[in-house]
Amino acid sequence: MTAAAAQPLRLGIAGLGTVGIGVVKIVQRHADLLAARSGRPVVITAVSARDRTKNRDADLSGYAWETDPVALALRDDVDVLVEVMGGHEGPAKDATEAALKAGKDVVTANKALLAHHGQALAELAEGLGRVIRYEAAVAGGIPVIKALTEGLAGNQIRRVMGVMNGTCNYILTRMETAGLPYETVFEEARQLGYLEADPNLDVGGIDAGHKLSILASIAFGTKVSFANVVLEGIGCISIDDIRRAGDMGYKIKLLGVAQMTGRGLEQRMMPCLVPAASPLGQLQGGTNMVVIEGDSVGQIVLRGAGAGEGPTASAVMGDVLDIARGLRLPTFGQPAAGLADPIPAAVSAPAPYYLRLELMDKPGALAKVAAVLGEAGVSISRMRQYGHEDTSAPVLIVTHKTTRDAIDVAIAALPATGVVLGAPVALRIEEV
Amino acid sequence: MTAAAAQPLRLGIAGLGTVGIGVVKIVQRHADLLAARSGRPVVITAVSARDRTKNRDADLSGYAWETDPVALALRDDVDVLVEVMGGHEGPAKDATEAALKAGKDVVTANKALLAHHGQALAELAEGLGRVIRYEAAVAGGIPVIKALTEGLAGNQIRRVMGVMNGTCNYILTRMETAGLPYETVFEEARQLGYLEADPNLDVGGIDAGHKLSILASIAFGTKVSFANVVLEGIGCISIDDIRRAGDMGYKIKLLGVAQMTGRGLEQRMMPCLVPAASPLGQLQGGTNMVVIEGDSVGQIVLRGAGAGEGPTASAVMGDVLDIARGLRLPTFGQPAAGLADPIPAAVSAPAPYYLRLELMDKPGALAKVAAVLGEAGVSISRMRQYGHEDTSAPVLIVTHKTTRDAIDVAIAALPATGVVLGAPVALRIEEV
Known part of the structure; x- marks a missing residue:
């Protein structure tokens, strides 16, 4: 263990809602555990939230307070910005960018920020040799x-x-x-x-x-x-x-x-x-x-x-400990500059579909529906017709594997049969 | 990316059974993917197994061959020993120790080796600044x-x-x-x-x-x-x-x-x-x-x-890529020198138990069993008596929460009732 590695890792927490307070609690409760596992103390030096007077379920008296998360991100005594404010524009984005440019790493729980600006932020971070970690952004406590x-x-x-x-x-x-x-x-x-x-x-x-x-x-x-x-x-x-x-x-x-x-x-x-x-x-x-x-x-x-104070804070702390331990990876697992522009594909893989439609009580109604499906290339695997209420009855159909296109063609053709009431429901059956 | 980081990571594979061949296949099939994800080429330079003439489902012609895995571990063109031979004494242990002492990291699938010698190997590795990774040793492909x-x-x-x-x-x-x-x-x-x-x-x-x-x-x-x-x-x-x-x-x-x-x-x-x-x-x-x-x-x-060529090789490659990416942790997540000697505890947490016993067809038999359980402090939550075959019938009991000790006391006292045939079966019901 080098002397440099034994320096404390200093966190600035931007956002003191459920997740932020959860992080504060873990850092306070498990100081020894975190130090043993990361080889160095993990401490909070500063926090940021809009309302300082709000009653929060944690003792924040030992931390510097910043009303502006960008000011928090720029503090000399902050090594890692923990961004748990949310929102994909405004303060969250500003503070993240400011932290990276000031040579700090960022841990965030902000899925919207990454979904909208992930590529730009990753390029910014990697160009500056910084990391962005976001385990808490997806599926809460699940790593x-x-x-x-x-x-x-x-x-x-x-x-x-x-x-x-x-x-x-x-x-x-x-x-x-x-x-x-x-x-x-x-x-x-x-x-x-x-x-x-x-x-x-x-x-x-x-x-x-x-x-x-x-x-x-x-x-x-x-x-x-x-x-x-x-x-x-x-x-x-x-x-x-x-x-x-x-x-x-x-x-x-x-x-x-x-x-x-x-x-x-x-x-x-x-x-x-x-x-x-x-x-x-x-x-x-x-x-x-x-x-x-x-x-x-x-x-x-x-x-x-997938949510909640403890699970989300657990994910944030996993990222913090990775940084404390010196684990540094590109944001999306390989250099952002080399990521491909995806070609978007429609829902293309064939699958069975579930169809629910309301069939009128007329002679030959079911045969007309079956004919429309057949013409669209949709074949029926299983069908159930329920008892009639008044003049119509629900019919359920599970199709053999087909495409969404074929289903849409069939649905478009059903009204012309004159035997289907309302709009049919079509749901894909995913093979899992 | 520094020039040093772009050096290839060179693997020596000790053991060419199912897992070893699985690793060879991934390295050959996914060279580009592995390089993109780790920032450097991942290559195999040498392999080792007892029988060179055996027909194996992979092209090994590009790799140096060592009959002795220790010789493989010591090769100058090997950075990481991939130990997939198995066995907790002999060649697997010898090669692992030799690799660490020669300044190489080790990736192993060997649960027996770690269960028996994990502490000593971890101390050896950490003293030398090397890492031992073993994702494949536990639960196959699950990370x-x-x-x-x-x-x-x-x-x-x-x-x-x-x-x-x-x-x-x-x-x-x-x-x-x-x-x-x-x-x-x-x-x-x-x-x-x-x-x-x-x-x-x-x-x-x-x-x-x-x-x-x-x-x-x-x-x-x-x-x-x-x-x-x-x-x-x-x-x-x-x-x-x-x-x-x-x-x-x-x-x-x-x-x-x-x-x-x-x-x-x-x-x-x-x-x-x-x-x-x-x-x-x-x-x-x-x-x-x-x-x-x-x-x-x-x-x-x-x-x-939990097993099989692909899943186990996937786990090995996860570890190899961590090393290629420079992720280095103590073997058990914190320095081995600081790990505590565990105080072994008996199975102590109370739990409900399942009991199956064979009850003789005698008047008052069930009452006698219930009395013995009661005296041992075991109370019955649910019971089922099945139909008699000949002169006895199986009885199932689910107890309220109790200890293994109390169950053992009850079981020891059951033969004296004269109404129980054979040895009762007692299984813990785990709350999950």
Whole structure:
């Protein structure tokens, strides 16, 4: 151990919300453990938040206070900026850039910042010999960035999948277990404080899409490309779909999938059916799961809490300790300057689909639907017709493997049959 | 990127069995990927195995050949010894020590070597400024050593659990699904080549115990202490136990548990019941699972292939790339010289137990058993009596939380009742 290595690593914490306070608690509680594991003391020298008077669940009296996170980032007694404010523009971005330019490393939990500015920030950091670490940005306490960037680095990655928004998974599992409609559970989640200020970040799949775009960059050596993530939220999912998918042996999850296909990089975050008995199908409530498939390792499944003070702070501290130990890697696992511009591919891999449509009680109705599907090249694997309510009845169809294009052609042709009420629901069945 | 960093990293592969050939294939197939990710070429310069004439599924013509792995370790054109021979004495140990003393780093898949000599090897390596990496030694392709040593390093670890011997899990799940007795499935496994030359390494829990002792050292900052692992194999598990545990909502797994208790370090590898619906309960066949519980992160579950060419070689290459990238850590996550001597604790944490006993068809028999349990302080949570065959009937009991000591007292007192046939089976029910 050289004398230089035994110097304390000095953190400046920008943001004193749940995650920031969680980090403060770990540093205070585990000083000896952190020093033993990193070979040097890990200390906090300064913190930053807008409101100094707010009552927080930690003793901050030993730390310098900066109202401006950029001023925090520039302090001489800060080696690492821990950015846990959130937001992809404004203070978070300004402080991150200021820290890098001032020769400091950055640990962040900010998925939006990386999804929107990851490439520019990585180039900035690497040009200056600094590192940006962001384990806490994806899937909370699960060390998935480390697994993908380091542990599985000997693999050509084939596919990355994940349930990475705990709020959506909470809503979907609560709808199922309590038999409540989407709107009711959405309102419950809002009252429990599970939803972002803009709930579309959660239920629209944006937050999870941010995370997926980061994983895809590491997995496939491409520039982060959030704009190319095909996003569908969970607002279209009815309690009927959840029940009927269940009857057929499936669960509905907001599932992210990234894979490199012959036509380019496919990134999608959308509700899918997965087998009820699969690890993804069994995921309950706010827990996250990431599935990584590599050419040598096969399938690795990682499961844990996706949010919360402890899990997120655990991920931040993993990054801090890496820096304290001198582990330094390019942001996305290889030099940012060499990352490829991804060619965005549509959802191209064929898959079975789940179709739910409302069939009118007319002679030959089912035959007309089957004919339309057949003309679109969609063949039926399983079908269930439920009892009639009034003059129509729900029909569920699980198709053989087909393309989204073929499904869309069929759906477009269904109204002309005159036997289908309303808009059919079509959900991909992901093989997991 | 400095010029020095762009020097190739030169590997010497000692052992050309399944894992060694897997490593050769990855290095040959993914030269560009490995160079992009590590910032330098990763090449093989020399290999070693006993029999040069054996036909192997890879082109080795470009590599120097050494019959003696120590000679391989000492070659000037080898930077890293990749030890994938196995065995905890003899050539594997000799080559590892020789490599470290010659200033080379070591990547090994050898759990027995680390379980028996981990402390001495770590002290040797750290005294010389070298690293020993061993991701492949525990749970095959799952990056669990990295998760525990690095990703979760901000946590005080509370418990580590795992199903880490794929052969045992294969045998137990095959017994259940095919309804076959232990002896038959054991023989099947032998013919499929799933068993070690000494099958007791697998079914006796020794191999899994080696892995557990390594995880415990990292988790709790103690010297590796395989001698203190309480080992019970799966030979005592009958198809009846599997079926009846299933009736009560449980699966039987060879489960390793390590935790630091008030009385010391508890390490045990033994058949346990786990809830059928838990991630561990749902684990089928040869797949491995490790569960890590930390004070901040909560519970993290990692799942993947525990053996095989690709998964094990993937883990070896993760370590090789870490070394190529300059990531250097003490063997067990903190300096070996500072690791504590663990105080071994017996299986102390109270738990519910599963008891199966054969009750004779006599008046008041059940009351006598209940009385003996009560006197030992064991209270009954659930009980099932099955139909009589001839003059006796199996009785299953799930107890409330109790200690192994109390269970042993009860079992010792049961023969004197005169109503119990044969030896009762007692298995711990682990809360997971």
